[in-house]
Amino acid sequence: MSEQSKQFWAGVRAEIPLLIGGFPFGMIYGALAMNAGLPASAAQLMSSIVFAGSAQFITTQLVRESAPGLVIVLTIAVVNLRHMLYSASLAPYLASLSTRWKALLSYLLTDEAYAPSVIHFEKEGITPYGHWFLLGAGLVLWMDWQISTALGIWLGTAIPEFWSLDFALPLTFIAMVVPVLKDRPAIAAALSAGVVALVAYSLPFQLGLIVAAFVGIVIGTVLEGRKSPRGTL
Amino acid sequence: MNIWLVMLVGGLITFGMRFSFIYLFGRFEVPETIRKALHYVPPAVLSAIIFPELFLRDGTLNLSFDNHRLLAGLVAILVAWFSKNILITIIAGMIALLLLQFFL
Numbered sequence: 001m002s003e004q005s006k007q008f009w010a011g012v013r014a015e016i017p018l019l020i021g022g023f024p025f026g027m028i029y030g031a032l033a034m035n036a037g038l039p040a041s042a043a044q045l046m047s048s049i050v051f052a053g054s055a056q057f058i059t060t061q062l063v064r065e066s067a068p069g070l071v072i073v074l075t076i077a078v079v080n081l082r083h084m085l086y087s088a089s090l091a092p093y094l095a096s097l098s099t100r101w102k103a104l105l106s107y108l109l110t111d112e113a114y115a116p117s118v119i120h121f122e123k124e125g126i127t128p129y130g131h132w133f134l135l136g137a138g139l140v141l142w143m144d145w146q147i148s149t150a151l152g153i154w155l156g157t158a159i160p161e162f163w164s165l166d167f168a169l170p171l172t173f174i175a176m177v178v179p180v181l182k183d184r185p186a187i188a189a190a191l192s193a194g195v196v197a198l199v200a201y202s203l204p205f206q207l208g209l210i211v212a213a214f215v216g217i218v219i220g221t222v223l224e225g226r227k228s229p230r231g232t233l
Numbered sequence: 234m235n236i237w238l239v240m241l242v243g244g245l246i247t248f249g250m251r252f253s254f255i256y257l258f259g260r261f262e263v264p265e266t267i268r269k270a271l272h273y274v275p276p277a278v279l280s281a282i283i284f285p286e287l288f289l290r291d292g293t294l295n296l297s298f299d300n301h302r303l304l305a306g307l308v309a310i311l312v313a314w315f316s317k318n319i320l321i322t323i324i325a326g327m328i329a330l331l332l333l334q335f336f337l
Binding site: 087164217 | 240242246247253259263268271277279280281283309314320326330
């Protein structure tokens with residue numbers, strides 16, 4: 001097997017638990033969109049044009065409330081701000097790619113594709129075919145999202161809630177983040193971001209998430225700077 | 234604004250934000266502090282997503298034993314810490330949640 005397909009399938013495999021966890025969300029989105037009175041075609045195409053779970057949920061909510069288009073667009077922008085963080089975080093590993101590759105991978109860059117890919121990149125460093133991992137993870141998630149949206153549109157939310165399949169999402173994030181917590185700055189970054197996320201949860205547009213992430217990043221960076229005075233000796 | 238236009242603009246903005254730094258990186262010199270800071274994006278962002286999922290029920294803090302997701306999440310964190318294995322962690326957390334829902 002070529003190095004490209006090895007990386008691609010490793011990305012697909014890493015994505016599997018997130019596919020399971022994401023599936024009920026896609027169905028719920030599809031059902032909610034129909035409920036809000038969106039045409040089925042628009043509900044389905046939003047999953048490929050916007051392709052961002054929480055923004056799509058909020059959009060259906062706003063459509064139901066007949067919010068003005070400008071408000072919806074601004075809301076989508078703010079809710080998706082965290083993707084700039086993902087973009088910055090993955091950028092060093094994708095710097096040598098063509099613009100076409102960069103555009104394709106950016107289109108596929110969701111929470112669920114970002115998490116396994118950044119963990120993979122941090123472990124392996126910059127490798128010539130590492131971007132195929134992100135392509136594999138992003139592409140299967142894209143398919144998962146389209147299919148689950150369609151099923152939600154047709155069937156409503158057919159998965160019984162007590163299966164708690166959606167819990168696979170936070171569980172996968174836990175499984176990915178805990179092994180990364182190797183030193184005190186990383187642990188402090190995670191804990192502070194988590195606590196701030198709780199405190200700031202009620203902020204509108206999911207801004208609490210952004211605030212929390214920034215606090216965690218700053219605390220981690222400052223602690224690392226104090227711990228290792230690089231180049232001073 | 235009609236819904237198609239809203240979706241198109243919303244999609245373009247989302248793409249633009251995802252593309253932003255991936256496109257710009259390598260075209261500018263990136264300061265060392267920023268490079269360092271970027272390593273803390275995964276633990277910070279992922280924890281900021283995880284904590285509310287575990288600690289909040291219907292938007293309010295719930296530290297009681299009724300909060301099955303918190304207990305199952307703690308099981309998963311312990312399993313992740315010792316096993317460092319993604320699949321084992323997810324299975325353990327899922328089983329913990331289903332058992333808690335069933336018996337508590």
